[in-house]
Amino acid sequence: MNNNLYNYIIGIADNSLILGQRLGELCGHGPSLETDIACTNISLDLFGQVRSYFQYAAQVSGDEKTTEDTLAFLRIEREYKNVLLVEQPNTDFGYTIVRQFLFDAYHLLFLRELENSKDQTLVAIAKKSVKEVSYHWRFSSDWVRRLGDGTTESHGRVQEAVTDLWMYTDELFHQTDADQAMIATGVGVNTSALKERYYQMITEVLEEATLEVPESKYWHKGGKQGIHSEHMGYILSDMQYMQRTYPNMEW
Amino acid sequence: MNLTTQHIESHLLPVLEGVSDPEIPVLSIMDMGVVREAIEIDGVVKVKITPTYSGCPAMDVIGDDIVSAFAKAGKTAKIQLVLSPAWTTDWITPRGRKALEDYGIAAPLSPEADKEALLGNKKIVKCTNCGSTETHLVSQFGSTACKALFKCDVCQEPFDYFKCLK
Numbered sequence: 230m231n232n233n234l235y236n237y238i239i240g241i242a243d244n245s246l247i248l249g250q251r252l253g254e255l256c257g258h259g260p261s262l263e264t265d266i267a268c269t270n271i272s273l274d275l276f277g278q279v280r281s282y283f284q285y286a287a288q289v290s291g292d293e294k295t296t297e298d299t300l301a302f303l304r305i306e307r308e309y310k311n312v313l314l315v316e317q318p319n320t321d322f323g324y325t326i327v328r329q330f331l332f333d334a335y336h337l338l339f340l341r342e343l344e345n346s347k348d349q350t351l352v353a354i355a356k357k358s359v360k361e362v363s364y365h366w367r368f369s370s371d372w373v374r375r376l377g378d379g380t381t382e383s384h385g386r387v388q389e390a391v392t393d394l395w396m397y398t399d400e401l402f403h404q405t406d407a408d409q410a411m412i413a414t415g416v417g418v419n420t421s422a423l424k425e426r427y428y429q430m431i432t433e434v435l436e437e438a439t440l441e442v443p444e445s446k447y448w449h450k451g452g453k454q455g456i457h458s459e460h461m462g463y464i465l466s467d468m469q470y471m472q473r474t475y476p477n478m479e480w
Numbered sequence: 481m482n483l484t485t486q487h488i489e490s491h492l493l494p495v496l497e498g499v500s501d502p503e504i505p506v507l508s509i510m511d512m513g514v515v516r517e518a519i520e521i522d523g524v525v526k527v528k529i530t531p532t533y534s535g536c537p538a539m540d541v542i543g544d545d546i547v548s549a550f551a552k553a554g555k556t557a558k559i560q561l562v563l564s565p566a567w568t569t570d571w572i573t574p575r576g577r578k579a580l581e582d583y584g585i586a587a588p589l590s591p592e593a594d595k596e597a598l599l600g601n602k603k604i605v606k607c608t609n610c611g612s613t614e615t616h617l618v619s620q621f622g623s624t625a626c627k628a629l630f631k632c633d634v635c636q637e638p639f640d641y642f643k644c645l646k
Contacts, residue, residue: 262619263618263619263621263629266619266621266622266623267619267620267621270621270624270625271621273533273535273537273625274533274534274535274625275535276535277531277533277534277535277536278534278535280534280535281534281563349564352564353562353563353564353566354563356563356564356565356566357531357534357563357564357566357567360566360645360646361533361534361625364620367598367620368620368621371620
């Protein structure tokens with residue numbers, strides 16, 4: 230098995246899986262019907278993309294017992310390689326939107342580059358996903374503008390979310406050994422090259438939204454190495470409950 | 481329109497046209513453009529389908545429905561899900577667009593017009609109930625991932641708009 234390719238796919242997929250799970254928590258609990266539907270629709274897009282990645286990872290693993298379901302439901306916390314940003318909780322709608330906004334900008338830039346990968350399966354997934362993620366970005370950046378340039382209350386709350394979640398953005402550009410190996414072979418995306426554009430993209434929207442762009446250079450990291458924040462265990466216990474309680478259940 | 485990527489053997493067409501989209505029952509999967517290839521090799525029908533959206537829950541059902549439709553016609557069918565080239569709303573046939581409109585779902589506009597409509601810049605999405613373009617966007621996401629929710633300012637009817645995907 231090609232370990233680097235496998236780890237590379239898992240790294241991409243876990244971001245979408247955990248963010249999808251977080252958004253799914255809002256099903257029936259969104260602040261309004263429209264935003265509830267939006268968050269769960271975005272969640273569905275992400276899960277759809279995750280299935281494609283996991284099916285591919287299962288195939289690359291060469292292990293017959295590995296399937297998209299075992300990858301989603303039967304790994305332990307340290308084996309998940311998502312960035313810390315996506316596991317942050319739905320503190321309020323401001324946090325949900327800002328988390329989405331900070332991830333969407335990266336996700337969009339990343340997929341546009343993944344479309345040029347030398348791996349044709351990843352190219353196909355990227356070409357499919359990029360259309361969906363453009364729409365996610367449109368939704369989240371639209372809401373950042375609306376909340377930021379809204380009432381005193383909405384401005385204050387969305388500013389707090391930006392200030393708080395800012396420290397998780399740098400990790401998006403960290404490269405693991407698998408990332409570097411895949412970049413060297415032309416399969417992976419060189420994320421360092423996207424960093425400048427990323428901060429430009431989000432800064433433009435934040436300024437339009439009359440929000441302050443944080444200057445802090447203190448960054449949190451660890452997720453890509455499987456070292457997660459305290460929230461991760463709760464996410465997994467919720468997400469994996471059925472498979473842990475009733476092993477091999479199907480419906 | 482990119483129809484060069486579609487390859488359907490004509491004798492298989494009647495069966496495929498009889499399978500409808502589970503989310504939009506008036507629409508055949510052929511009119512939806514999700515069937516990309518159907519060929520019969522040694523008595524087995526091989527069908528390639530592509531999802532409208534990655535997470536579209538209708539894909540599994542569509543696959544099952546195709547298998548059972550061919551089973552009724554005395555044939556064995558095998559389904560393969562393909563992602564590339566990615567589905568676009570351009571693949572919805574003119575008959576499919578009409579079926580959508582008749583069902584109460586506004587058909588997708590051109591990419592430029594779609595953007596204007598979804599950003600609320602122009603009133604161009606036609607109400608499927610009264611035909612007025614005095615409509616406004618209620619929600620960027622609708623009852624399924626492929627749709628947005630609009631409301632007519634004249635007859636007050638809410639309706640789905642099938643988003644342009646290109």
